[in-house]
Amino acid sequence: MNQVNPKKYNSTLYFEEAVEKKGWWQSHRFLILRRLCQITIILLFALPISGVNSVLVSNQEEASPDLTAIFLDNLKNEDDVRNDQLWIMKGTLANSEILSTVPMGDPFVFVQSLVAGNLYTLSGILGVGLVVLLYMIVGGRTYCSFVCPINIVTDAAAWVRRQLKITNQLSLSKRARFYILGIAILVSMIFQVIAWELINPITGIFRELVFGGFTITNIAVSLTLVIFIADIIGAANLWCGHLCPVGAFYSLLGKKTVLYISAPKISACDDCMDCYKVCPESHVLKPLIQNKKIYIEESIIPSVGFSDCTRCGRCIDVCPERVFSYDISTQHSPIKQSKPKAKVS
Numbered sequence: 488m489n490q491v492n493p494k495k496y497n498s499t500l501y502f503e504e505a506v507e508k509k510g511w512w513q514s515h516r517f518l519i520l521r522r523l524c525q526i527t528i529i530l531l532f533a534l535p536i537s538g539v540n541s542v543l544v545s546n547q548e549e550a551s552p553d554l555t556a557i558f559l560d561n562l563k564n565e566d567d568v569r570n571d572q573l574w575i576m577k578g579t580l581a582n583s584e585i586l587s588t589v590p591m592g593d594p595f596v597f598v599q600s601l602v603a604g605n606l607y608t609l610s611g612i613l614g615v616g617l618v619v620l621l622y623m624i625v626g627g628r629t630y631c632s633f634v635c636p637i638n639i640v641t642d643a644a645a646w647v648r649r650q651l652k653i654t655n656q657l658s659l660s661k662r663a664r665f666y667i668l669g670i671a672i673l674v675s676m677i678f679q680v681i682a683w684e685l686i687n688p689i690t691g692i693f694r695e696l697v698f699g700g701f702t703i704t705n706i707a708v709s710l711t712l713v714i715f716i717a718d719i720i721g722a723a724n725l726w727c728g729h730l731c732p733v734g735a736f737y738s739l740l741g742k743k744t745v746l747y748i749s750a751p752k753i754s755a756c757d758d759c760m761d762c763y764k765v766c767p768e769s770h771v772l773k774p775l776i777q778n779k780k781i782y783i784e785e786s787i788i789p790s791v792g793f794s795d796c797t798r799c800g801r802c803i804d805v806c807p808e809r810v811f812s813y814d815i816s817t818q819h820s821p822i823k824q825s826k827p828k829a830k831v832s
């Protein structure tokens with residue numbers, strides 16, 4: 488097993504050793520892939536295949552309607568102003584169509600809509616079903632790391648936090664996001680509004696990016712700025728790891744998935760802890776690290792078993808010893824418990 492000289496590497500720049508041992512690309516490839524994916528999704532919604540976006544430019548108010556209980560009417564407004572062009576993706580992250588044919592719907596918006604008394608059309612239900620199926624395969628929180636635009640902001644905040652060596656950590660339960668999720672559904676039911684969409688910074692900032700009109704007075708822009716600052720000075724991963732009900736909802740979709748992160752080369756781990764330090768949900772790696780010896784002795788290849796894992800691939804990127812990789816669930820044992828169960832052949 489390789490030994491690391493702890494003094495050689497800066498403890499705030501987790502990937503220094505990985506860059507030295509594997510090269511820059513191997514230490515950043517999934518980060519780059521995620522950014523490309525997030526930016527491409529925004530561009531697919533923002534740019535028509537043909538036609539000029541003139542209606543949106545001349546009618547900003549209609550292009551960025553306030554979300555109210557009549558959410559589906561708002562989507563219709565967006566359709567109205569975009570009907571004269573051909574789009575790869577039309578709509579927003581909450582509700583969209585691929586090439587004006589395949590519907591896609593956010594399941595959290597669907598649940599709020601349902602309890603608020605709004606019925607979806609058959610194609611709307613199909614769209615939600617497709618999204619649920621997709622995230623049940625790749626893991627619900629893959630939405631966070633490969634789709635959500637706020638993730639770019641919170642990753643940037645984490646980077647600033649590292650550079651400034653800020654270590655303070657507000658004490659806040661990770662369960663808070665599930666309470667907020669429950670409250671959002673309850674408020675939707677009582678007031679018959681799609682409650683979280685009234686303030687959701689994800690769809691808010693996405694609308695600003697896609698439809699334009701980016702101003703500091705906009706509630707989504709201001710809220711995103713607050714998230715950025717709070718993530719730097721409040722606690723590591725404060726928003727995504729503790730408060731965001733959308734991430735919480737998607738983690739519920741990822742209880743049993745096909746795609747996992749596993750540690751096939753766990754015997755090469757030299758305890759540098761870079762994976763643990765960079766992971767946005769570090770508790771998911773704890774059982775693997777804690778019980779490393781047992782897994783090696785019993786020839787178990789452990790996989791991350793918690794649905795909080797965003798499949799971001801940062802642990803793969805930053806590990807200098809190439810311990811981690813993406814994996815298919817049926818091959819290895821997903822680990823949730825802090826004490827390993829009996830040997831898996």
Ligand code: SF4
Nearest residue numbers: 631635637727731734
């Ligand atoms: S936790 Fe919420 S804000 Fe963060 S990446 Fe996931 S969906 Fe986006």
Ligand code: SF4
Nearest residue numbers: 766796797799800802
């Ligand atoms: S375990 Fe790896 S893939 Fe999962 S959230 Fe942590 S760093 Fe990302």
